[in-house]
Amino acid sequence: MNVAIINGQVVPVDGDPIDGGAVLIRDGKIAAVGRDVEVPSGVRVVDAAGRWVLPGFVEAHGHLGVHEESEGWAGQDTNEMTDPNGARLRALDAINPADLGFADALSGGVTTAVIKPGSGNPIGGQTVAVKCWGRTVEEMLVREPVSVKSALGENPKRVYGDQKKLPSTRQGVAAVIRDALMKAQDYKAKRAAAAAEGKPFDRDGTLEVLVRVLDGELPWCQHTHRADDIATALRLADEFGYRLVINHGTEGHLLADVLAARNIPVIIGPLFTSRSKVELRHRSLRNPGILARAGVQLAITTDHPVVPIHFLVHQATLAVKEGLDPEVALRSITVNPARIMGIDDRVGALRPGLDGDVVVWSGDPLDIMSRALQVFVSGREVYTYADGEGVVADPYYRESQGA
Template sequence: MFAIINGTLLTMSGPPIFQGTVLVEQGKIIQVGQNLPLAGRVDVIDAAGKLVLPGLIDAHSHVGIAEEVYQIEGDDTNETTAPVTAHLRAIDAVNPADLGFQDALAGGVTTVVTGPGSANVIAGEMVTMKTYGAVVDDMVIRFPAGLKCALGENPKRVYGSHNKMPATRMATAALLRQTLVEAQNYLAKQEKARAEKTVPERSLQMEALLRVLKREVPLRVHAHRADDIMTAVRIAREFNVELIVEHCTEGHLIAPVLADAGVKAVVGPIITNRAKVELMNRSLETAMALYKSGVPFALMTDHPVVPIQYLSLSAGLAVKGGLPEEEALKAITINAAKLLGIDHRVGSLQPGKDADIIIVDRPIFDPNHRVERVFVGGRQVIGN
């Protein structure tokens, strides 16, 4: 058991607690408050003059899959041999030894979503995991965390350049629809087999899609341009699936529409240039526009596009674009956890949650801030 005392607690579940205490036992937060009695054998960490907050959450990255050092050997981001690969699982490609995990911890990021890239119309299943550990299976919080799909420039560039489908946006949408219809047909066959008490033939591709059709996991669609975002909305409505728009670069242009559609978004990367045509209207004001319209959103680095340790800096730039500081902090803590369906475990300093805690010397939107200590599951992994 240990206690972090005298710090300013940014719990993300209520107002700041000044000179507060967080009590941790067996990897869980057991008490949060002021003037808590510390009876018995309790190790004490004095955080006077510091800020204490939950570990940060990067809601979209490729950490562990796109290793920076090993450009070929360690890059398992895109399976560019077929446009539909729903049966691929990110969990099978993550290397816990990727230096990106060390960078994440140094930046106070204790939870990430990682997964395949956006070359394919349907790329595979993503995973939500802690950033500390030696074995992937022990780091997982939620798997699958969603089925990654992509619209826009990437699939048509990758396959169209080889004279394969999809070479147009129409074909990309058609492939996604066709595959979802195939999954509906597969589900009907499965139900018929169960009714007839026979053993149906399995398809790993279809099983991944069934999890989406049954709304067990969201369809997480890479889309930058407003028209591509609306294609994702259209298809989600047709098949009654939960939709999370990844990147949502032009979301500020259609924010009220997205709110009416009940769409969620993961915005970013923010620290980037107009590297391709569909980023032409990138703006620091996207997060603010979504917030004003009531669209639930989180922020991302898209690591290694933006190094994962710059997640807080990315949120700070969203503040520069008009997003209130509290909302920017929520977008990388509790609101990110809610969007990912893991807020019962992480995202705030509350009793019963994992003791994923960071201690910083000043507000994290200050580029000079220093992450002094990081705890993951109650274990100190940064600091001494």
């Protein structure tokens, strides 16, 4: 897992591009980035002359492994739609590393994904950040939990409206969230009092998680499309003081100045979809550019499998076509999602100390004709494109990988 990638057009993302640069990875971590990097003896050398070298892309909102490819009911573990408050649920416990989506991710240069429960519940559960290659979730783990998923709008009201139970309206969805957070406030106070008096206290898995949200430890990833639902998300965040991250934000451009002034990040997308429901009537590839120009910190998502995850970079490309700055586009699939989700100490850029997740591209990745040729995760080459075919290294067979 020691490798030097030399002579490439190195794009650190959070620094200036380096023509003829090199990236040195030692023990799975980036050790050096620059033009005059000394390559120790015994290190594997990859000549990237004429090619571009970038950090692995970061998908900030996907369902890899919990909504599996080609598995139907058997591989559908995205939503536990039997309890409107699923804060105790963990996406971690439902991920299948053998999901074909992980191989697709690598072919598109995506090396890290934040896996989230679906949007069927007002409070869906805990999210997790993983690498896109490995045998077990523990082996793939970057950080857990990363945030708590919540949903406003059509999805939860449809799910529970069909069951003839709360919540079946937008006011009901907001009430479920508000009630849960009020209970968490009370629980926190009672827990503190019991600790001060040295008394035993019955723990509650759901409320323990929500206390972490109230304490600012875990951000609140709010599924919301319509502008009025985004306003509700802001209202609830004001009431309870948690860290809000807008997910999807289809009509976020209508409130771009408000979001920018409040420093609320937006994970926008998916962008390659039809307007399949009322909430999506203003979906447009122009919207990322509007948000970015207003000063909103932006990440782009596929919401895999809604859009296949290897099309993440293509969404960025077409957003550039519709007005998004190219530099911001690259940041929106690398360092921005990493920072928004609190994993930028591990991934998202080419910087000494970060994980050795590096992708060698045939050219500018924003060029639709460019390909990911070699993908390294923690310094290990896990995907190779050659002779018209991409091959993912088998994570269950390590001898050939130097493990």
